[in-house]
Amino acid sequence: MKGKFMKSANVFSRAIIQPVMFMAVTGIILSVCAILKLDLMPTILKDTGNFIYNILSSGMIGQLSCIFCVGIATALAKPKYKTDAAILGIVTYLIFLFANNSWLQLTHRLAKPNSQGLFGTGQNMVFGIQVTDMGVFLGIILGILVGWMVNKWGNIKLHKYLSPYAGTKSVYIILVFVTILFAIAITYVWPAVNWVIENIVKVMSTTGSIGFFFYGFLNRMLLPVGLHHFLWMPLFYTPLGGTARIAGKLYTGAFNIWLAELGNPSHITAMHQSIGYLSNFGSISLPIGIAFAFWKMSEPKNRQKVAAILIPTVTTAFLAGVTEPLEFMFLFLSPLLWLAHSVVYGISLFLTNIVGIDIQFDTGINMIINSFAFPARLGHQYLIPIMFVVTGLLEYFVFVFMIKRFNIPTIGRANADETLLNGAESEDESVEQAEEKLAQTDSATESADTAKFDNQTKNIVAGLGGPENIDEMINCYTRLRVDVKDTNKLDMDLLKHKTGTKGVMQDGNNIQIVFGVDVESIHDKVDEYLDYLKKHPSESGK
Structure with a gap:
């Protein structure tokens, strides 16, 4: 019964993320329009902002x-x-x-x-x-x-x-x-x-601010199994996230309410409490705290390599709101560290709500844009730099304490698995370079046609048991989500160590492979390779 529920839940999570992925883009555009609509802007810019805002508000959000x-x-x-x-x-x-x-x-x-x-x-x-x-x-x-x-x-x-x-x-x-x-x-x-x-x-x-703590805590705890969508999606887009009447119209869901307030600041005297779900340092200051803790606790001789690995993951989190490449470095390594991270994540939302920061941000980009898009007397965005430092330091000290206290083998430490660290030495060899080398290979066992497919793509298909074993494949923001027919054909060692993944999770016949923000291009390459193998079945074993 549990397995059936988890499978259904994973299917729904895969489906719901597809339309939601476009909402983040809409939010950024509307935020820019809100800045254009400010009274200090020239008339032509205000009219342009109003024009685009009204179209997207009615045509997409509505x-x-x-x-x-x-x-x-x-x-x-x-x-x-x-x-x-x-x-x-x-x-x-x-x-x-x-x-x-x-x-x-x-x-x-x-x-x-x-x-x-x-x-x-x-x-x-x-x-x-x-x-x-x-x-x-x-x-x-x-x-x-x-x-x-x-x-x-x-x-x-x-x-x-x-x-x-x-x-x-x-x-x-x-x-x-x-x-x-x-x-x-x-x-x-x-x-x-x-x-x-x-x-x-x-x-x-x-429940007030306590509710936001539990939201943040559960958001992280559900992430490993991909069920966090069940938590934030209803809060963002349904009455479970709140209901507000703004400028004569009714809006339900925290994200919809925020966008309505963004477009009608003159009608707002106080921000709706649901904005607390959207004021999230989880991809901004917390990854910085984690990265500094990992760097600090690594051996001095390894710190340069550790920094080379951590800087791209922090940049990805800050710019795109994608934290999984960093979080999966310790998720499977230490469940206790993951629990501590979930608690800090919840505390950060609790503290943000306590001090009254009431603007939407989950990436550095929309934090900056929205800080200018809404009156400071309502959003209290001037408190963001203070809370940025507070939450980042909180995460840093918690991680340093946990790593020391329980001798957790995080990256760059003497007791750590050096696989990831050693991989940093060859990180300058990009996928494009690998493709170029592969294309130049004149092996008798591999046709010239297959040379255009890189090793990563081939290893993903091989690790999943070959093209005939792949039942369905889609991607979300960071993960390749695959249903396979026969789990006995899986090569988990190949998937984990030779595909460039940040982590692999299996729940029955459902496999989730974490790649990060470039997962869509990886998905496209795999699809292209699968199409090729259908036309040339003799190549599947190569």
């Missing part, structure tokens, strides 16, 4: 439910069904809207707008259609439904005279009736569900 539906349906679907799943995702979403609205009309339960519009009625306008207000939950539920049904019945075979209606067309027929029934049922069920959600939010809101 339609998250639909985006999640299509994104999740496509991500969940098997490769051969992805295009059809995307089409069925949007069609199913629209069918729900019209079916839900039609039933509300038929049963005379369409809410009448009051002085605040439909606020408080449990209904809302979506694509100009008045429906039961499910927010982003609607897109998530429908996306999962479509993805699951396409995978389950996408290969339905019919008589040759009915073949045009086979496969995903049959799934569409089933979806029409399932969606209509679901849309009708929701008009009776969702008011109760909404009541439960509202009460959960009330309980969470009463």
Whole structure:
């Protein structure tokens, strides 16, 4: 039962991250627009900022439910069904809207707008259609439904005279009736569900800064198994992260509320408490504290090599918000050190909330941009440098104490595994150089065509048991997530030591290989290599 749940959870995590990856980009653009909208800016810049902000606010942020539906349906679907799943995702979403609205009309339960519009009625306008207000939950539920049904019945075979209606067309027929029934049922069920959600939010809101500590602590503790998406995604994009009415419109979820406040500073007298989830030094000051601790505790003779390894990981965290390349250096090495890190992570959010820093940042880039985009009297961003130093030093001293007290063999120490450290000596040999050398190889056992694929790519495929053993492969921000058919064919030693990974995790048939921010390009190379091997099966064993 546990294995089945974990597999389902990993599948959902892989799916939900696809649409969310675009939200960070949207946030940066909107933050820049907010700066352009400041009163001190020339009129042409203010108008430009307003123009772009309103387009993205309405076109992207305002339609998250639909985006999640299509994104999740496509991500969940098997490769051969992805295009059809995307089409069925949007069609199913629209069918729900019209079916839900039609039933509300038929049963005379369409809410009448009051002085605040439909606020408080449990209904809302979506694509100009008045429906039961499910927010982003609607897109998530429908996306999962479509993805699951396409995978389950996408290969339905019919008589040759009915073949045009086979496969995903049959799934569409089933979806029409399932969606209509679901849309009708929701008009009776969702008011109760909404009541439960509202009460959960009330309980969470009463915990104050303590709640932010537990959020930060659990965020790190769930990271190794890739389930941290279950924690932050609902807080960022659903009513579980809070509800606020800004400039006459209702917004739910911490990230959506932040973007609404960012675009309407004149309507804000105090920042919403949910911004505490977004004020996070976890990828800014904490990695610096960790890196200095590792450097300090390494042997003097190794410090130059240690610095060569740590500086890129800290830079990646600061600029891209990706901390896993650094964190995976000690995650498997010492669970106790990981626990201490999780506690400090939680404390950093607790302290940030206590002092009242109320702007969104999870990378150095948006910290700088958002510091200028919002009035200091509301965001208190002038406290950021102080908390930057405090949280960084806290992480540093905790790590130094733990490493000394428990003699943890971190990088560069006498009792450490020198594999990573020795790898730094040849770090100047880039992937491009390796490809060039490989391309020049005139081995009789390898064709000229395969020479364009680097050793890293080949080792990933070989380590996963070969092309026939790979069932499905996607990537998130930092990880290659792979489902394999037979775990006995895995070569974990090859995956861990000859693919350039920062860490490998296995949960049954699901393998997660951590590469960092360049994972997408690695994924593309592996896909290209797999396509080549399909056309040249004789090359698979080489």
